[in-house]
Amino acid sequence: MLNEEGLRDFLRNKLRVDDSQVRKDSPLFSTGLIDSFALVTLLAYIEKAAGVRIAPTDVTLDNFDSIERILEFTARDSS
DSSP, rough: OOOOHHHHHHHHHHHHHGGOOOOOTSSSHHHHHHHHHHHHHHHHHHHHHHHHOOOGGGHHHHSSSSSHHHHHHHHHHHH
């Protein structure tokens, strides 16, 4: 199951994001903290960790632009 701690660990260790100033609602993509190249890696991690399938139509800022939105999306998609 995907949780905030695991997601932050992935952002830090795999995507090299300094998450010390990142709140749950901090924008990740729209601020450039994560770029489009990292998106594919992040989506693969989310699918595996949360046990969900992400459709191309689901890949939006509304679903993935913050830790909070990612957790909400995976909770909604796995139920």
